Amino acid sequence: LVTNGGHQDLSFLLSFKAYNPNNAKSLATWVGPNPCSGSWAGLRCSRGRVAGVFLDNAGLAGSVAPLLRLTQLRVLAVRGNSLSGPLPPLDNSTNPTLRHLLLSHNDLTGPLNLSLPSLVTLKAEHNGFHGGLRAVRVPMVRRFNVSMNMLAGEIPGSLSGFPSSSFAGNLGLCGTPLPRCVHAFDALEDVAQSPIAAADISNGRLSKFSLAALLATGIGNAVLITASLAISVAMFIYMRRKLRSQTKDEAASSRAGLCFEDEDKIIMRNTNDEEKPCAQKSGALVRFEGGEELRLESLLKASAEVLGKGVSGSTYKAVLEDGIVAAVKRLSALQFPAGGRSGRAFDRHMRLVGALRHRHVVSLRGYCSSNGERLLVYDHLPNGSLQSLLQLQGNGERRLGWAAKKSVLFGAAQGLSYIHTAGMAHGNVKPSNILLDERGAACVSECGLMSYAAAGIVQQQQQQQPRCPPELMFNGRERGGGWRGYAAPELQAAPGARATQEADVYSFGMVLLEVVTAGKGSGEEEEGEGEETMGMVRIGVLCTAEAPEERPRMAQVLAMMSEFM
Numbered sequence: 409l410v411t412n413g414g415h416q417d418l419s420f421l422l423s424f425k426a427y428n429p430n431n432a433k434s435l436a437t438w439v440g441p442n443p444c445s446g447s448w449a450g451l452r453c454s455r456g457r458v459a460g461v462f463l464d465n466a467g468l469a470g471s472v473a474p475l476l477r478l479t480q481l482r483v484l485a486v487r488g489n490s491l492s493g494p495l496p497p498l499d500n501s502t503n504p505t506l507r508h509l510l511l512s513h514n515d516l517t518g519p520l521n522l523s524l525p526s527l528v529t530l531k532a533e534h535n536g537f538h539g540g541l542r543a544v545r546v547p548m549v550r551r552f553n554v555s556m557n558m559l560a561g562e563i564p565g566s567l568s569g570f571p572s573s574s575f576a577g578n579l580g581l582c583g584t585p586l587p588r589c590v591h592a593f594d595a596l597e598d599v600a601q602s603p604i605a606a607a608d609i610s611n612g613r614l615s616k617f618s619l620a621a622l623l624a625t626g627i628g629n630a631v632l633i634t635a636s637l638a639i640s641v642a643m644f645i646y647m648r649r650k651l652r653s654q655t656k657d658e659a660a661s662s663r664a665g666l667c668f669e670d671e672d673k674i675i676m677r678n679t680n681d682e683e684k685p686c687a688q689k690s691g692a693l694v695r696f697e698g699g700e701e702l703r704l705e706s707l708l709k710a711s712a713e714v715l716g717k718g719v720s721g722s723t724y725k726a727v728l729e730d731g732i733v734a735a736v737k738r739l740s741a742l743q744f745p746a747g748g749r750s751g752r753a754f755d756r757h758m759r760l761v762g763a764l765r766h767r768h769v770v771s772l773r774g775y776c777s778s779n780g781e782r783l784l785v786y787d788h789l790p791n792g793s794l795q796s797l798l799q800l801q802g803n804g805e806r807r808l809g810w811a812a813k814k815s816v817l818f819g820a821a822q823g824l825s826y827i828h829t830a831g832m833a834h835g836n837v838k839p840s841n842i843l844l845d846e847r848g849a850a851c852v853s854e855c856g857l858m859s860y861a862a863a864g865i866v867q868q869q870q871q872q873q874p875r876c877p878p879e880l881m882f883n884g885r886e887r888g889g890g891w892r893g894y895a896a897p898e899l900q901a902a903p904g905a906r907a908t909q910e911a912d913v914y915s916f917g918m919v920l921l922e923v924v925t926a927g928k929g930s931g932e933e934e935e936g937e938g939e940e941t942m943g944m945v946r947i948g949v950l951c952t953a954e955a956p957e958e959r960p961r962m963a964q965v966l967a968m969m970s971e972f973m
């Protein structure tokens with residue numbers, strides 16, 4: 409957005425550039441009034457605002473703080489530079505859109521003070537961060553690494569599910585998944601929170617000040633402990649510096665390439681063609697209507713952001729060189745074993761799915777299947793899923809009004825009815841597979857995938873699904889005697905059984921009941937809502953009949969629903 413005062417992001421980018429006046433090769437293109445003109449290297453824009461900064465291994469120095477003032481920033485990837493100084497405290501008011509923070513292999517210092525409910529990735533390994541992890545509140549984080557820093561103190565329970573490698577090589581982190589904490593380390597965390605003490609520690613000495621602080625924290629009587637800590641700290645710093653200089657060289661030498669690597673899905677890694685999925689055959693990408701522009705090479709080079717991981721695999725938002733944005737699903741090799749079903753049958757099935765075109769069905773634009781690797785390329789829908797809407801409603805962050813509920817359900821019903829009319833079954837109807845397009849219209853995604861999943865996936869899905877939400881409890885009991893997630897009872901009884909249209913109707917009914925009853929009891933009813941709610945609940949109950957043959961067809965469901973539209 410270029411306003412009278414200039415582009416809103418310009419001044420922050422120029423402040424960052426100013427740290428690198430002599431060594432700004434990588435920022436040489438940062439000239440002119442509009443960072444979103446397309447000529448500024450390392451930036452990705454969305455709706456005229458800077459949404460991504462990709463400057464890994466770019467030889468940059470200075471503070472990262474100005475970049476964190478970009479208010480629409482979603483991804484900050486500045487790994488393998490020489491950035492220094494502290495991170496400012498980050499929270500939802502300063503960085504509401506930030507999802508991926510990739511700061512590894514720099515010289516950043518100071519405490520980690522992050523309260524970002526939507527952050528998905530935090531990579532901060534190989535820096536000089538100090539203090540504890542108490543102020544790291546990132547409930548949605550899926551990738552997390554703070555190893556090789558100066559951190560100390562107990563690992564909070566919210567982070568204890570990550571492996572020990574995420575915390576290794578710090579000054580004194582303790583607690584699950586690392587060994588149990590002992591008292592001295594707690595005191596050390598308090599000391600390390602002090603910037604002066606931490607500076608002393610990182611300079612390789614425990615000064616009088618930090619010793620005084622140690623004394624003040626209640627372990628001063630343990631002279632022995634202090635002395636041994638001082639020795640440990642000195643050894644730690646020596647080893648760490650040695651390791652950092654080695655790994656920095658390694659990091660600098662690994663550049664570009666594939667985005668779909670195993671653990672670090674959005675890390676660019678040194679790759680050769682052998683390692684690239686689908687790279688074996690140049691013609692391995694099958695393209696469907698609307699996907700003619702897709703090129704395998706640009707797909708593999710695309711910068712990718714993790715959208716989420718489900719039972720069937722992981723989904724990425726991929727921004728291709730030419731600006732095409734796609735959602736790429738990498739099927740789990742476990743659930744979709746290459747040898748499990750014949751490649752030809754998979755191809756046949758994908759071609760059927762690729763031919764589906766409807767305004768309430770997410771289009772499959774292409775796929776590639778080679779060497780045991782399967783990537784599916786869909787349109788990327790920018791407005792999240794019904795699941796995220798329900799979560800926001802549940803957290804009280806957003807109210808899903810009655811009109812919006814009806815519109816989402818009606819859109820999904822139309823999409824599903826179309827799929828059934830085409831003679832297929834969806835197989836995995838649930839809120840995370842109902843996405844919202846740019847206009848907010850509901851679109852059904854991932855049609856037919858479950859037909860190819862390995863036996864047992866339905867069971868696994870059930871384990872991952874939530875317990876019965878209170879809204880679905882009838883007289884204190886769960887509906888039908890037990891919560892079954894979204895999958896029809898006949899599928900649960902026979903794991904590996906083929907998806908059917910009747911089972912889709914059941915799942916849709918469960919989604920419908922969940923949406924209709926979401927937020928009920930808040931007292932904020934719209935006019936006519938009560939009566940319509942009852943009508944919709946009746947439809948939901950019909951759909952979720954125990955016996956598949958008693959359930960209505962999707963076309964009938966649609967006809968019943970249209971009375972309320």
Ligand SMILES: Nc1ncnc2c1ncn2[C@@H]1O[C@H](COP(=O)(O)OP(=O)(O)OP(=O)(O)O)[C@@H](O)[C@H]1O
Pocket residue numbers: 715716717718719720721722723735737770786787788789790792793836840841843853854
């Ligand atoms: N085409 C798309 N556009 C935008 N977001 C998408 C797209 N496809 C999937 N997503 C989002 O990506 C995330 C992960 O989706 P994914 O389908 O991999 O897992 P899931 O739906 O949770 O489980 P499952 O593997 O059972 O389908 C979800 O939040 C989903 O809403």
